[in-house]
Amino acid sequence: MAAAPKSRTRAEQRAASLKLILDTSEELFSQLGYFGVTIKDVADKMGIHAALIHYYYDGKKALFDAVFERRMEYAVATRTAGLDAYEAEAGSRVTVEGALRAYYDQAFDVYIKGDEGWRNFGRIFAQVNNAPGYGAEKMDFYFDPLVLRLIGLLKKALPDAEEEDLFWSFQFTSGAYTLALSRTGRIDRLSGGLCASDDFEAVRERFVTFMAGGFDALYKSRKNAKPAKAKKASAAPKRKKTKAG
Amino acid sequence: MAAAPKSRTRAEQRAASLKLILDTSEELFSQLGYFGVTIKDVADKMGIHAALIHYYYDGKKALFDAVFERRMEYAVATRTAGLDAYEAEAGSRVTVEGALRAYYDQAFDVYIKGDEGWRNFGRIFAQVNNAPGYGAEKMDFYFDPLVLRLIGLLKKALPDAEEEDLFWSFQFTSGAYTLALSRTGRIDRLSGGLCASDDFEAVRERFVTFMAGGFDALYKSRKNAKPAKAKKASAAPKRKKTKAG
DNA sequence: ATTATCTATAGATCTATAGATAATGC
DNA sequence: ATTATCTATAGATCTATAGATAATGC
Numbered sequence: 136m137a138a139a140p141k142s143r144t145r146a147e148q149r150a151a152s153l154k155l156i157l158d159t160s161e162e163l164f165s166q167l168g169y170f171g172v173t174i175k176d177v178a179d180k181m182g183i184h185a186a187l188i189h190y191y192y193d194g195k196k197a198l199f200d201a202v203f204e205r206r207m208e209y210a211v212a213t214r215t216a217g218l219d220a221y222e223a224e225a226g227s228r229v230t231v232e233g234a235l236r237a238y239y240d241q242a243f244d245v246y247i248k249g250d251e252g253w254r255n256f257g258r259i260f261a262q263v264n265n266a267p268g269y270g271a272e273k274m275d276f277y278f279d280p281l282v283l284r285l286i287g288l289l290k291k292a293l294p295d296a297e298e299e300d301l302f303w304s305f306q307f308t309s310g311a312y313t314l315a316l317s318r319t320g321r322i323d324r325l326s327g328g329l330c331a332s333d334d335f336e337a338v339r340e341r342f343v344t345f346m347a348g349g350f351d352a353l354y355k356s357r358k359n360a361k362p363a364k365a366k367k368a369s370a371a372p373k374r375k376k377t378k379a380g
Numbered sequence: 381m382a383a384a385p386k387s388r389t390r391a392e393q394r395a396a397s398l399k400l401i402l403d404t405s406e407e408l409f410s411q412l413g414y415f416g417v418t419i420k421d422v423a424d425k426m427g428i429h430a431a432l433i434h435y436y437y438d439g440k441k442a443l444f445d446a447v448f449e450r451r452m453e454y455a456v457a458t459r460t461a462g463l464d465a466y467e468a469e470a471g472s473r474v475t476v477e478g479a480l481r482a483y484y485d486q487a488f489d490v491y492i493k494g495d496e497g498w499r500n501f502g503r504i505f506a507q508v509n510n511a512p513g514y515g516a517e518k519m520d521f522y523f524d525p526l527v528l529r530l531i532g533l534l535k536k537a538l539p540d541a542e543e544e545d546l547f548w549s550f551q552f553t554s555g556a557y558t559l560a561l562s563r564t565g566r567i568d569r570l571s572g573g574l575c576a577s578d579d580f581e582a583v584r585e586r587f588v589t590f591m592a593g594g595f596d597a598l599y600k601s602r603k604n605a606k607p608a609k610a611k612k613a614s615a616a617p618k619r620k621k622t623k624a625g
Numbered sequence: 626a627t628t629a630t631c632t633a634t635a636g637a638t639c640t641a642t643a644g645a646t647a648a649t650g651c
Numbered sequence: 652a653t654t655a656t657c658t659a660t661a662g663a664t665c666t667a668t669a670g671a672t673a674a675t676g677c
Contacts (some may be wrong), residue, residue: 143675144676145675148628149629152629165512166512166513167514168415168416168511169415170412170413170414171413171414171415174667175665184630184632185666186630186632186668187629189667190629194666261510262510264559265506265510266562266564267410267563267565268411268564271564274566275566275570279570283570298571299571299575299582302571302574302575303575303586303590304586304590305567305570306560306566306577307556307591310556310557311551311553311555312555313510313558313559314509314552317511319509319510319513319516321509321520322547324524325524325527325528329547330544332551337544337548341552341598342552344597344598344601346552348596348597348598349590349593351597352593352596352597353589388649389649389650390648390649390654390655393648393649393654397655418638418639418640419640419641420639428656428657429656429658430639431641431642431656434641434642435655436655439640439641
């Protein structure tokens with residue numbers, strides 16, 4: 136990759152270098168995380184000199200952000216489109232499963248049909264979503280509006296649900312999604328090869344069914360605990376106080 | 381902390397230093413991960429010289445392993461006890477919710493009642509469980525036997541369930557658990573302060589209900605899809621081929 | 626003339642070890 | 652005498668920049 140092949144226009148050359156830098160760092164970051172990768176690792180893997188990466192990106196943080204943001208716009212657009220379509224189609228007849236499907240089935244498509252780069256990005260996404268502090272702002276910035284839209288739909292599907300329950304249920308769903316994107320290989324070993332963590336089709340086939348069942352079960356358990364009467368701030372779970380972190 | 385306070389026996393002094401080293405690195409690792417922390421960071425935070433850490437631990441990897449393993453024995457014992465008790469109590473009348481409760485309610489207790497160190501450990505556990513490659517062996521070694529026992533119970537509760545579905549359902553559950561341990565603060569911001577990711581009581585109050593609902597829903601969707609007849613390797617999800625990682 | 630890439634290097638860390646010093650223990 | 656802790660330091664990286672070289676573009 137060192138020697139510039141054939142004759143390319145500068146714009147092409149630049150674009151190719153940028154893409155290769157992003158692809159390579161995406162792969163390395165996905166395996167070892169932000170702190171586990173040095174700019175030199177990326178340059179060495181590409182066969183170029185580290186100084187070139189500094190020429191294009193202003194330091195490691197900027198490189199990581201560029202890797203992350205390259206795919207974010209599309210990821211957000213995908214979910215937005217899913218929600219738009221579902222809202223138009225369902226009108227006021229929203230269901231938990233329908234809303235979750237609108238949000239997540241689109242999401243898995245990218246990892247099924249996309250290239251290896253997307254799957255690498257999935258691991259980075261999982262790192263960021265799972266890390267306290269680091270990168271959290273990005274997650275908030277890009278996804279909060281979408282998630283709040285999804286929660287809005289879920290409220291329509293379960294109008295008398297406790298709001299806390301919806302948020303916690305979403306967090307459970309998000310955690311399951313995150314581990315799926317990590318593809319740690321654990322399920323492969325645990326199941327003796329019956330399941331493969333790279334098998335996103337298997338995940339998509341089951342994910343929303345499982346989560347919708349979870350939302351419903353939590354919802355129903357509340358209704359049963361509280362005889363009719365609907366809403367009421369009852370039984371507020373005692374908040375724990377912790378020395379931050 | 382530098383100057384040795386009062387007179388302490390050597391054994392005490394050694395134990396105190398070891399504990400402080402482990403506690404301090406646990407806290408730092410929990411925030412920044414393995415690669416985000418240097419031995420010098422730990423030493424500086426403790427107010428000792430980095431050489432002392434090398435005196436006790438043979439390098440950073442050994443330190444990290446020590447941090448991780450310090451709490452593992454107890455974590456495993458806790459779950460083992462939960463499963464033992466449930467098996468004795470339920471006999472052949474095993475339910476999904478019962479089995480999950482035996483496994484997870486114990487697990488959350490430690491994070492509710494334990495000290496800040498346990499909650500820091502939880503974040504490290506989440507990192508390891510969520511990372512492809514790194515530390516995976518440890519997870520397999522310590523937890524696979526327990527998880528397989530849990531899966532065995534779930535098979536009793538749902539005797540004609542597809543095995544893949546049980547493994548995937550467990551993975552979803554494990555992912556939700558992992559994100560809960562990370563306490564990223566995202567749910568706090570998303571919910572406008574209604575929920576707090578430090579609030580493990582709120583998690584425990586909802587977790588098993590949600591997951592049991594998920595297991596059941598996936599199980600039922602299969603039964604409905606296949607009229608009677610029970611098991612059958614039908615509809616094997618096409619395995620995806622990926623260039624490894 | 627401008628842009629892409631490389632060479633060389635300064636300055637900052639980091640890990641790990643050897644060896645000195647200061648305590649405790651018998 | 653033994654153990655805990657510190658000082659000093661070698662050797663290896665890493666980040667980031669200045670400045671040289673080699674291409675493309677008008």
